[in-house]
Structures are given as structure tokens and as C-alpha cells.
Amino acid sequence: MADPVLFAADPNPEIASGITESRPARWGLMAIAFIFLTLFLVLPLVLVFMEASRKGLGYFFETLGEPDTLSAIQLTLLVAAISVPLNLVFGVAAAWAIAKFEFKGKAFLTTLVDLPFSVSPVISGLVYVLLFGAQSALGPWLKANGIEILFAVPGIVLATIFVTFPFVARELIPLMEEQGTGDEEAAISLGANGWQTFWYVTLPNIKWGLLYGVLLCNARAMGEFGAVSVVSGHIRGQTNTMPLHVEILYNEYNAAGAFAVASLLAGLALVTLALKTLLEMRYGAEIAATRGH
Amino acid sequence: MQVRVENVRKEFDTFPALHDVSLDIRSGELIALLGPSGSGKTTLLRLIAGLEQPTIGKIFFGDDDASERSIRERNVGFVFQHYALFRHMTVADNIGFGLKVRPSATRPPADEIRKRASTLLDLVQLSGLEKRYPAQLSGGQRQRVALARAMAIEPKVLLLDEPFGALDAQVRRELRRWLREIHDATGHTTVFVTHDQEEALELADRVVVMSQGRIEQVGTADEVYDQPNSPFVYGFIGDSSSLPVKVEDGQVWLTDRPIGLAAPDAPTGPATLFFRPHDVELLDECAGCLAGTVAASRRVAGTKRVELEIGGHRERVEIELPVDHPAAQRSRIAFRPRKWKVFPSAAN
Numbered sequence: 001m002a003d004p005v006l007f008a009a010d011p012n013p014e015i016a017s018g019i020t021e022s023r024p025a026r027w028g029l030m031a032i033a034f035i036f037l038t039l040f041l042v043l044p045l046v047l048v049f050m051e052a053s054r055k056g057l058g059y060f061f062e063t064l065g066e067p068d069t070l071s072a073i074q075l076t077l078l079v080a081a082i083s084v085p086l087n088l089v090f091g092v093a094a095a096w097a098i099a100k101f102e103f104k105g106k107a108f109l110t111t112l113v114d115l116p117f118s119v120s121p122v123i124s125g126l127v128y129v130l131l132f133g134a135q136s137a138l139g140p141w142l143k144a145n146g147i148e149i150l151f152a153v154p155g156i157v158l159a160t161i162f163v164t165f166p167f168v169a170r171e172l173i174p175l176m177e178e179q180g181t182g183d184e185e186a187a188i189s190l191g192a193n194g195w196q197t198f199w200y201v202t203l204p205n206i207k208w209g210l211l212y213g214v215l216l217c218n219a220r221a222m223g224e225f226g227a228v229s230v231v232s233g234h235i236r237g238q239t240n241t242m243p244l245h246v247e248i249l250y251n252e253y254n255a256a257g258a259f260a261v262a263s264l265l266a267g268l269a270l271v272t273l274a275l276k277t278l279l280e281m282r283y284g285a286e287i288a289a290t291r292g293h
Numbered sequence: 294m295q296v297r298v299e300n301v302r303k304e305f306d307t308f309p310a311l312h313d314v315s316l317d318i319r320s321g322e323l324i325a326l327l328g329p330s331g332s333g334k335t336t337l338l339r340l341i342a343g344l345e346q347p348t349i350g351k352i353f354f355g356d357d358d359a360s361e362r363s364i365r366e367r368n369v370g371f372v373f374q375h376y377a378l379f380r381h382m383t384v385a386d387n388i389g390f391g392l393k394v395r396p397s398a399t400r401p402p403a404d405e406i407r408k409r410a411s412t413l414l415d416l417v418q419l420s421g422l423e424k425r426y427p428a429q430l431s432g433g434q435r436q437r438v439a440l441a442r443a444m445a446i447e448p449k450v451l452l453l454d455e456p457f458g459a460l461d462a463q464v465r466r467e468l469r470r471w472l473r474e475i476h477d478a479t480g481h482t483t484v485f486v487t488h489d490q491e492e493a494l495e496l497a498d499r500v501v502v503m504s505q506g507r508i509e510q511v512g513t514a515d516e517v518y519d520q521p522n523s524p525f526v527y528g529f530i531g532d533s534s535s536l537p538v539k540v541e542d543g544q545v546w547l548t549d550r551p552i553g554l555a556a557p558d559a560p561t562g563p564a565t566l567f568f569r570p571h572d573v574e575l576l577d578e579c580a581g582c583l584a585g586t587v588a589a590s591r592r593v594a595g596t597k598r599v600e601l602e603i604g605g606h607r608e609r610v611e612i613e614l615p616v617d618h619p620a621a622q623r624s625r626i627a628f629r630p631r632k633w634k635v636f637p638s639a640a641n
Binding site: 182183185186187188189190191192193196200201204205 | 342344364365368369370371373375377378379380381390391394395442443445446
């Protein structure tokens with residue numbers, strides 16, 4: 001920590017630090033960052049909202065009120081509502097196993113967790129087609145028993161779970177590894193059982209990381225396109241999620257409609273980000289405390 | 294509670310951390326496990342706690358075979374090296390945790406738990422800090438909270454892993470005295486691990502000296518210091534000088550001449566002579582003694598330490614001289630250790 005009195009006495013505080021760049025360099029770097037962000041992130045987002053409201057707010061709400069659109073919104077929320085809690089449980093379990101225990105095949109499991117990130121979502125979808133499709137080994141049996149997976153909600157949920165699996169686990173593994181097993185050992189030595197240890201000690205230690213993971217997982221679950229596109233079958237009003245509906249509307253040259261739905265999706269993403277920032281501001285000190293030790 | 298460790302061996306992935314260790318800990322005793330890092334002292338402590346399971350061997354709490362029991366059932370108070378306080382809980386909640394997680398049949402009511410936490414805080418001299426979080430405490434205060442938390446469950450045995458390792462010297466000395474007082478007041482059977490011999494010798498009723506997964510010696514501070522039973526203990530506890538010698542005809546020989554030390558019980562053959570640098574008798578030129586030339590000299594507190602080169606092989610040993618001794622560089626000094634011991638070289 002530098003002595004504040006020394007700094008106050010310094011005639012030129014701007015060059016007080018040895019790693020401070022010259023003024024043009026600083027401005028240049030900031031300008032590059034701003035231009036890049038504006039061009040590639042802000043502008044497209046603004047365009048989405050502008051396109052959406054081009055034909056007026058009336059048309060905007062009319063599009064959102066269409067039965068097919070409503071059904072797509074419902075389906076997206078349903079898929080997220082199923083896959084996010086499941087991935088929360090899977091993610092915590094996987095992170096717990098990887099971070100707190102030593103076992104054979106641990107490195108392999110860690111790699112496996114990353115698999116959904118490293119393969120193209122289309123392939124993730126195709127895997128389910130191979131597994132449950134009419135030509136697959138399971139296909140005839142499923143058909144005989146009247147179980148619909150492909151081109152139905154279960155398939156979409158499965159594909160979404162697959163694609164969004166790493167978010168929670170990835171967020172938690174480094175955090176839990178850093179925290180070690182000391183707190184858990186202390187809890188057990190004081191007589192806590194496994195569930196009490198998790199509930200009173202482990203969970204409070206990871207809650208902020210877990211919340212980040214869940215928010216990111218949710219954003220991706222709602223926005224997933226590739227894998228869902230393969231397994232959904234694009235049946236309007238039945239197996240269309242919001243991203244798929246955007247594509248359909250766009251392909252039908254209904255740009256305003258497509259952008260209306262897209263703006264809703266983008267809005268969800270913004271809400272997620274805002275929520276995350278709000279949490280960081282509100283509980284910043286506490287988050288730093290649980291992460292920093 | 295008496296604790297008995299019987300022929301315990303512990304391997305981590307076939308790497309042996311403890312070889313066939315046996316130890317009796319008396320009820321109400323304050324005992325130190327002392328050794329360099331890698332000696333297996335922490336492993337032994339964790340085995341007693343039940344944080345590790347022995348590969349072979351058994352651990353008894355009284356007459357009860359504890360090796361079959363999990364750490365939850367053993368009812369031990371464990372104080373971790375870095376305290377492992379729950380950082381999202383207040384000091385009072387930390388101390389009350391062990392009571393709060395009891396099954397409802399034996400769990401005291403909430404205000405009773407709070408009262409117990411306050412009583413324990415008084416005991417560890419931190420009254421009034423109930424509402425603080427661990428991050429708001431100093432290292433020494435955290436240490437005390439960790440001890441209060443471990444004592445809250447009324448443990449049969451109190452186990453402390455390097456309890457003062459992370460504290461500065463001043464706080465260490467203070468807490469050392471304070472731990473002794475707490476132990477005398479509560480009478481818990483207490484085992485603590487340390488690599489600091491001063492801490493072990495000053496604090497413990499008995500000291501267990503460990504090296505390379507084995508117990509070298511168990512004894513009081515006087516016993517391990519005055520009668521070390523192995524070259525390791527002689528070298529590890531206190532200052533010592535050593536010199537390769539041989540034993541023949543019941544006499545200690547330095548290469549070709551006897552040095553005036555009779556060792557009738559030592560086996561004939563090569564051996565190592567150990568003695569304390571401060572426990573030597575200075576002689577005028579002699580026939581049967583050790584003599585060497587001063588190679589280096591330094592002032593240590595109230596005395597002068599000189600390194601002597603001895604014999605044809607120029608072995609160096611250290612002895613202590615009075616500050617006003619006129620010894621200078623290259624001057625010759627003759628001496629004979631007052632207390633000493635030879636260990637046959639084969640034992641090394």
C-alpha cells in the first residue's frame with residue numbers, strides 16, 4: 001500500500017506509478033476498446049430494438065401476442081425452468097466431486113465437463129437424433145411404447161441440458177478447489193452430517209459463484225439455437241422455442257416480427273446482466289470475502 | 294479420556310507416511326507431537342481424529358475401539374492449522390455450530406446455545422465479540438475462537454494442528470501460556486502438533502519426537518533433552534555437535550588415539566559421538582582429550598561459539614566459550630565433553 005501523504009505531495013500524480021502509460025497511449029487503448037464494443041455489441045443491440053419498433057409499438061405487441069409467439073415464449077420458459085434447476089444440481093454435484101475428492105479418472109471427468117463447450121451445438125443435437133431417432137436402436141421401442149423424445153419437448157430439454165451443463169460446474173470448480181476441504185473437515189469434526197455440512201458450510205461459501213453460474217446457464221438455455229434446432233422439428237405452436245421462432249419469422253420476410261421476438265430475447269439477456277451487476281454492487285464486499293481467502 | 298494408538302501404519306498411495314506407530318496418551322495429559330516436516334506428526338493427529346483411516350492398526354479411546362468409528366462419532370475437538378472458521382458465520386454462530394447440528398433429541402435450545410457460546414468466549418478471553426465475523430478478528434483471536442468452537446462440543450480429546458504456526462512470536466508466547474492455563478482448568482486430554490521444539494518442551498507434559506514416519510522417543514522435556522535415545526533426537530532437540538569416532542576396548546577413539554571417554558557398554562566399531570556445545574570442560578594441553586584449531590567464531594547472546602577443526606580429516610565441531618576467552622583465529626583449544634553419548638554408526 002502506498003503512503004497517501006507521499007502521493008498528495010507528488011506534483012504530478014498522473015505519472016506516479018511505474019506502470020502508467022503516457023496519455024496518448026491510454027486514450028488510444030480506451031478508444032479502441034470503446035469503438036470495438038460500440039461496433040460489435042452496442043450497435044447490433046440497438047438495431048434489434050429499432051427494427052422491432054419500426055412498424056410502431058402496436059405492431060410490436062401484436063406480434064408478441066400471436067399464439068405461435070406466445071407458445072414459443074412459453075416453451076422457452078418451460079425448457080429453462082426444467083434444464084436450469086437440473087444443471088444446478090448436476091453442476092454442484094460434479095464440482096463437489098472434482099474439487100473435494102481425489103479419485104481415479106478425475107482429469108477425465110474434468111475434461112468431460114468441458115465437452116459441451118468444445119463441440120458444436122449442432123453435433124450435440126445430432127447425438128440425440130442418433131440416440132432416439134427412428135433409425136436408432138432405441139427408436140422402434142420408443143415408438144412402440146408411445147414415448148416421444150425427438151421433435152418434442154423432452155428432446156429440446158435434453159439438448160438444452162447438454163449444451164448448458166458446463167456453466168455451473170465451470171464456475172464452481174476453481175472456486176471450490178481454492179477453498180479446499182478445511183471448512184468441511186471442521187464441520188464434520190464438530191458432528192455435522194453430510195447434508196448439514198453442505199447446507200451450512202459448503203453452500204454459503206459458493207453461493208455467489210453458484211448464482212453467476214445459474215444466471216449464465218439460464219441466459220444460454222433461453223438462447224440456445226443450434227442443438228435445439230436439430231431436435232425440435234420446428235413445429236409451429238408446439239416445438240418452436242424463441243430463437244427458432246425468430247428464424248422462422250425472419251425466413252418468412254417478417255423482419256419486424258422477427259426483431260420483436262429477438263428484442264424480447266435480448267431483453268432477457270440484458271436483465272440477466274443487470275441482475276448480475278446489481279448483485280455485485282450490493283454484495284461486492286461479501287463476494288470478495290468468500291472468493292478472496 | 295485415555296487414547297491408545299496400536300501398531301498403526303498409514304500409506305498414501307503406497308507411500309508410507311507412518312510405520313508401525315504405537316503410543317499411549319494418558320487421560321488429562323498435554324502431549325506434543327514434535328518433528329520436522331514430513332515426519333508424520335500431522336498424519337498421526339489426523340488418524341487420532343478420524344480424518345484419516347489407518348492402513349493397518351487400531352486406535353482406542355479408553356477401551357472403545359475408535360478405528361471403527363467415523364470422526365463424527367468420535368467426539369474430538371479439532372483445531373485446524375489455519376483455523377477453518379466459517380467465514381459467513383459470526384463468532385457466536387461458529388462456536389455454537391457443533392451444538393446446532395446435533396440431532397434434535399440432544400440439541401440444546403437456541404438461547405442455551407447462545408449462552409454456552411458466551412461462556413466459552415469468556416473462557417478464551419474474547420467476551421463481547423459474539424457478533425464479529427472471522428475476517429474482523431486478528432490471527433490470535435481467530436485461534437482462540439477456533440479453540441472455543443472445538444471445546445463447545447465437550448470433546449473427549451482436544452487435538453490441535455500447529456496451533457500457533459501462523460502467529461508472530463509475541464502472540465505465540467502469550468497463547469502458549471494461555472493454552473496451558475486452559476488445559477489445567479478444563480483437564481481435557483490434549484494432543485498438539487508442532488515443529489517448534491521450544492513450544493513442545495515448554496508446554497507439554499510429554500513430548501513425542503517423530504522422524505520419517507516413526508516415533509523416535511517419548512518422554513518429558515527433561516528426558517528427551519538430557520537422555521536422547523537416538524542420533525536424531527540428539528541432533529533435533531537443542532544444540533549439538535557430532536564427530537565420527539570409533540569404539541574399541543571400551544574406549545572412544547578419534548582415528549588413532551583415545552580421547553579419554555570410557556564407553557564400556559558401547560559395541561565395538563565405528564560410531565558417532567554427540568555432545569552439547571555448552572556442556573564441555575576446557576583443558577590445558579592434554580594427552581587424552583579432543584583438541585582443534587579455531588576455524589570460525591561468533592558471538593551468540595551471552596556466550597561465544599567457536600568452530601574447531603579437529604583431527605586429520607578436519608571434522609568441524611562447535612563448542613561454547615565464555616565471552617572473555619582469549620581464543621583467536623588458528624589458536625588451539627583442548628576440551629572434553631562433560632555429557633556425551635556415542636551411537637554405533639550402523640544405527641544411522
